Amino acid sequence: MGNRIHNAAYQSKVMSAEDAAALVNDGDMIGVSGFTGSGYPKAVPIALAARAKALHAAGTPFRVSLSTGASTAPELDGELADANAVNFRTPYQSDPETRKKINTGEIQYADIHLSHIAPQFRNGFHGRMNLAIIELTAIKADGSLVPSSSIGNNQAWLDIADKVIFEVNSWQSEDLEGMHDILGGIKQVPLDFAIPIYHSGDRPGSKYLTVDPAKVIAVVENDTPDRNSPFKPLDDVSKSIAGHLLDFLDLEEKAGRLPNPMPAMQSGVGNVANAVLAGLLHGQFENLTSYTEVIQDGMVDLIDAGKLEVASATAFSLSPEYAAKMNDNAKFYREKIILRNQEVSNNPEVIRRLGVIAMNGMIEADLYGNVNSTHIMGSRMQNGIGGSGDFARNAALTVFVSPSVAKGGAISAIVPMVSHVDHTEHDTDLVITEYGVADLRGKSPRQRVSEMIKVAHPDYRAMLQDYYDVAVKVANGQHTPHDLSQALSWHQRMLSTGTMKA
Secondary structure (H helix, E strand, C coil): CCCCECCHHHHCCECCHHHHHCCCCCCCEEEECCECCECCCCCHHHHHHHHHHHHHHCCCCCCEEEECCCCCCHHHHHHHHHCCCEEEEECCCCCHHHHHHHHCCCCEECCCCHHHHHHHHHCCCCCCCCEEEEEEEEECCCCCEEECCECCCHHHHHHHCCEEEEEEECCCCHHHCCCEEECCCCCCCCCCCCCCCCCCCCCCCECCECCCHHHEEEEEEECCCCCCCCCCCCCHHHHHHHHHHHHHHHHHHHCCCCCCCCCCEEECCCHHHHHHHHHHHHCCCCCEEEECCEECHHHHHHHHCCCEEEEEECEECCCHHHHHHHHHCHHHHCCCEEEECHHHHCCHHHHHHHCCEEEEECCEEECCCCEECCEECCCEECCCCCCHHHHHHHCCEEEEECCCEEHHHCEECEECCCCCCCECHHHCCEEEECCEEEECCCCCHHHHHHHHHHHCCHHHHHHHHHHHHHHHHHCCCCCCCCCCCCCCHHHHHHHHHCCCCC
């Protein structure tokens, strides 16, 4: 490992991951770095999980509460969940072992909007944060803290935690220095100042994280790579959904309802998002900008092609190939990419000001445009709401995308009534499947029904129409017709028979 710790005071605090883990107490509330597999601590959590297993074997209880930026990786969420070391988790996760224990009740889970979590902690809603464990790229001679490949809630945790452990990771490129824009001075909400971002490329903050050095109790050196998972090859369904969205944006621009150049785009992670980015690469749109949560492979391609002027986010979510490319060329990309505090990248004020076009995935949507993005069959948590709510409520154009069916056609993504509501009909502008675009803007509930049915899979369209026809009669012509005795019958049938089909 190359020496990245150039400050004598911090050098004196260097110790092993095991010794650092021994400083963690049972019951601690811990804030850790990490967002979608980038910039998370990789050595101390493994050592902490091993310590928890040893303590449990000796009959000594040891569990902590864990708050992150978003999802992390097996070395953090997976190891600690497997060690039965997590009592409480927030705000977003995607780890299989953590998910399993959330759904058995072994881990209490609070699913919170990503823009809300730091302000809630700053205001004391979650109690005292005892410890922060934050990954850095380097510590400079003057004590400046060079951030890693994600920012997330790092500055908030450093502000409010009683004690701090740093992991300095020499795998991260030193040329990341200068890519970050950390807005300081955020104490609590309501804020007493506006966030001065008027374009995706604005940089009103600092290149460095800050902390009271007296709070730092340990520094651990590490050289483990981020968890950079390869993306699945684009399938025909994803390409079709992306094509419908790009065709829609083209028509909107020609009709004068979309400015040229296009407003900043936000997209969730996944195949459809990657297909949209690939479509933009080969499409007619130029001078693009992005104000989003994560930098994906397709954004790097758009930068390389000269089509994307700037990409603002809080973290990377790259394939191994593109992570290596970023490390090798960070000096170039830091002029085009900005990594911000999560409470800025997802801030509703900025999203609204920039007129963002937001595109996110969903599990299901109902006939009136209510969207479920978190729960399978109403009860089983999948990952969490993440930042989709931050963008959906505040974007100029809100788009939800999904294949029309799942489980080989046994589950319809368009249902009579969603089994859990994350985004109400008031926040939904477009729903897109491989069968087209449901444009819900300016339509009453009844007018939305035909739009939603046309993007459903053909196997389910007649069933949806039958449900609506009966609901109109049962509801006696009321505003949003539902037959409550049958509204969730599709989900009940799926649980009983393994398919929603009658």
